[in-house]
C-alpha cells in the first residue's frame with residue numbers, strides 16, 4: 001500500500017482521563033470516484049495505534065487495533081481512556097508497513113485544578129483564498145487545546161479569487177463524495193496538519209460545512225435532509241469527535257471542562273435552529289442551567305456567530321440576522337443569567353473584533369455582563385467593512401482589526417487574556433505572525449494591554 005496517511009493525524013475531545021485519536025486512510029486523497037474515496041479499495045483495513053508519554057514511544061506505551069471501514073471513508077476514531085489529567089501524550093498509527101506522523105495531545109486538567117489553561121481559537125479557512133500560515137504559527141504555540149468555531153470547509157463552488165485551486169470537482173459540494181473530497185483537499189494542507197498534530201481540537205461547525213446560511217432542516221425537503229446528513233457524515237469522518245451521526249443528526253453541543261478554571265460550552269448554532277431560535281429549546285435549557293450551576297472561574301461560550309449587537313451604519317439591513325442579532329430574545333436570556341466570568345468566543349465575520357457584553361446593548365450605561373472576542377479568519381477573505389464606523393456606532397465594541405489570524409488565549413485564576421495573532425498576507429507562504437492587540441478581562445470589562453507593535 002502507498003502512504004495512506006496523506007491527511008495527517010489529529011486528536012480531540014479531551015477529558016481529564018482521555019482523548020480521541022483520529023486519522024483517515026487515503027492513498028490518493030483527491031481521487032474522484034465516489035465508490036473509492038481517497039483512492040482506497042472498498043474493504044476494511046487494520047490500523048494499529050500507539051500512545052505514549054514521550055515522542056519516542058518508550059514511556060507508558062499503550063496500543064491497540066481498530067478497523068478503518070469503507071462505510072466511514074476509512075476514517076478511524078480511537079477513544080483512549082485511563083490517562084492522567086493535564087498531561088501531554090504522543091500518538092501515531094500504522095497500516096501495513098506504513099507509519100503515520102506523530103501527534104502530540106493533552107488531556108484536560110484534573111477537576112480540582114486551578115492552573116491556567118492555554119487555548120487557541122480559529123475559524124474560516126477557505127482553501128482557495130490563501131495559505132494556512134496562521135495555522136503553522138498556532139501549531140508552534142502548542143496550546144493545551146484548540147477550539148475551531150466553524151467554516152472548516154466551504155461547500156461553495158470555487159471562488160473567483162484563487163490563490164490556490166481547490167482541485168477536482170470545484171463546483172458546489174452537495175453529495176457525500178463531494179463533501180469528502182472537499183475535506184480531503186483542505187486536509188492535505190501541511191500547516192493545517194501541523195495544527196492538528198500539535199494539540200487536541202474541539203471543533204464546532206457553522207454553515208459552510210453544509211450550505212451557506214442554512215438553518216436547521218433548511219427548506220424541509222427530502223433533498224435537503226439527505227444533503228445535511230451527507231455533510232454531517234463527512235464532518236464526522238474528518239474530525240476527532242467522540243460521537244457519530246445518527247439518523248442524519250449529530251450531537252454537537254457539549255462542554256469541555258478544565259478543572260475549576262474554565263467550563264468551555266461548545267454550541268451548535270445551526271442544527272437546531274429555526275426562524276424563532278438559534279439554539280433550540282433543549283440546547284438553551286442545557287446552556288442556561290450550566291451557566292447557573294458551573295462552579296468554575298470562567299464560563300466560556302465557544303460558538304460561531306457574532307454575539308453582541310452590531311449595528312452597521314448605512315443602508316439597511318443594519319443588523320445581520322444570520323448572527324445573534326437575529327435572535328435577541330434568546331441572547332437576552334443567556335445574558336440575564338448574569339453568569340460570573342462569562343466570555344464568548346466567535347468568528348464568521350472574517351475580521352477580528354472585541355467588545356463588552358451589556359445587560360442592555362442600547363444603553364451604554366447598563367451593566368457589563370461579559371466580554372466577547374471574535375477571531376478573524378485563517379484564510380477567508382473579509383467583506384468590505386468600515387471598522388471605525390461600526391465601532392463608533394456601537395460603544396460596547398472596543399476593537400477591530402482586518403488581518404487574517406487567530407486568537408491565542410489563557411484563562412487563569414485572576415484574569416483571562418486574549419492575544420490577537422495576525423499575519424500580513426495569505427496569498428504567499430511564509431508570513432510572520434505578530435500580536436496586533438492583547439486584551440485582558442477580570443470578568444468585568446476589557447482592558448487593552450498591548451497596542452499594535454508593527
Ligand SMILES: [Fe+2]
Nearest residue numbers: 124151348380
Ligand atoms: Fe467563513
